[in-house]
Amino acid sequence: MAAGAYRPPQVDSQATAEQLGVSREWIVSRTGVESRCVAGPTDSVVTMAVHAAQDALSTAGVSADVVGAVLVATSTNPQLCPAIAPQVAAALGLQVAAFDINIACSGFCYTLHVARSLIVAGSCDMVLVIGADRMLDMVNPSDRATAPVFADGAGAVLVTATDGTPGVGPVVWGSAGDRATALEMRPTLFEANNSSLRAELKMDGLAVTRWACSTVPAVVREILSVTGIGWDDVAMFIPHQANWKLIQKIAKALHLPENVAVADDVRRTGNTSSASVPLALHRLLTTGPSRSGQWAVLVGFGSGLAYAGQAVRLP
Numbered sequence: 001m002a003a004g005a006y007r008p009p010q011v012d013s014q015a016t017a018e019q020l021g022v023s024r025e026w027i028v029s030r031t032g033v034e035s036r037c038v039a040g041p042t043d044s045v046v047t048m049a050v051h052a053a054q055d056a057l058s059t060a061g062v063s064a065d066v067v068g069a070v071l072v073a074t075s076t077n078p079q080l081c082p083a084i085a086p087q088v089a090a091a092l093g094l095q096v097a098a099f100d101i102n103i104a105c106s107g108f109c110y111t112l113h114v115a116r117s118l119i120v121a122g123s124c125d126m127v128l129v130i131g132a133d134r135m136l137d138m139v140n141p142s143d144r145a146t147a148p149v150f151a152d153g154a155g156a157v158l159v160t161a162t163d164g165t166p167g168v169g170p171v172v173w174g175s176a177g178d179r180a181t182a183l184e185m186r187p188t189l190f191e192a193n194n195s196s197l198r199a200e201l202k203m204d205g206l207a208v209t210r211w212a213c214s215t216v217p218a219v220v221r222e223i224l225s226v227t228g229i230g231w232d233d234v235a236m237f238i239p240h241q242a243n244w245k246l247i248q249k250i251a252k253a254l255h256l257p258e259n260v261a262v263a264d265d266v267r268r269t270g271n272t273s274s275a276s277v278p279l280a281l282h283r284l285l286t287t288g289p290s291r292s293g294q295w296a297v298l299v300g301f302g303s304g305l306a307y308a309g310q311a312v313r314l315p
Contacts, residue, residue, distance in 0.1 A: 001167050001315050004055025004156040005282040006048045007269060010035040016148050019141055027148040032244020036270030039134050039152035045074055045084055048154035049132035050091045056128065056156040068124025070098040071115055073107030073131040073274040075303070076138060088130065105240045105302025107131060107274035108155070109309050112298070113171035115159045130156040131274035138185065138201040145203050149243050151270025155278025165313070169227035172219050173308035182207040183303040208302070209246055216301055217253040219309055223297055227311040231257050235291035235314060236284050240300045241266035241276035261288060273302070285314070
């Protein structure tokens with residue numbers, strides 16, 4: 001597995017604070033987000049995904065023509081069709097199987113399991129898995145629940161077949177669709193087309209936090225169990241980068257040992273939804289000491305409500 005990333009320019013939370021009429025300290029104390037990545041006019045979801053994919057291929061030292069499928073996790077395709085993935089594949093010079101998965105913040109981990117399944121089934125030997133979102137297209141800049149945390153970016157991993165121990169463990173996944181309204185787009189796109197209203201991301205932050213704190217720790221423990229590993233085998237814990245305060249609560253509930261690095265990319269990048277897990281993985285792989293051969297525990301959670309996670313062996 002090789003990782004790649006594309007981060008648009010960072011914007012300090014001071015700018016967001018001024019826009020919301022609050023202090024920078026107000027934002028940081030509640031979310032831990034000190035800056036966010038903000039896409040420019042040329043940073044489309046497709047373009048960001050292509051940049052991240054090219055970075056992953058470069059890291060792996062292979063050309064795009066070895067890729068058998070391109071999978072993109074995204075919830076911010078500005079068009080219901082065509083999908084993002086075929087456009088990314090074309091930009092890479094490929095005409096392979098390509099499709100999107102839209103399950104928002106848990107999308108990357110869902111998509112990673114689909115890639116694993118394709119390889120196990122013998123459908124292909126190498127799969128590009130990309131998480132890419134322009135979340136700020138969906139956010140009301142005056143909404144204090146969403147504007148301080150959401151951001152834009154793309155992360156990618158190249159998953160390859162191996163002759164030895166599998167590098168991606170079994171998935172643990174599920175949903176709580178009875179709580180769908182806790183994090184959703186309102187009004188619907190079709191309702192917005194017939195009115196002057198703009199479709200925006202609406203979040204009940206308290207409801208999402210309570211659900212995550214009661215659900216995610218148990219999911220993580222099950223990931224360890226089905227993979228057959230313990231915390232002594234784990235070098236990194238990489239949850240969805242919702243906000244730093246929530247991540248700290250989850251990490252505390254898990255009683256993580258000191259040897260486990262907890263991803264905190266959200267503090268500098270913001271919450272990039274489908275892109276947050278691969279971006280956080282990329283950050284730890286490129287800034288910390290080598291932990292090759294050890295395990296990282298990934299877990300995505302959010303809109304749906306839904307969750308998915310697995311352990312991956314670090315390159």
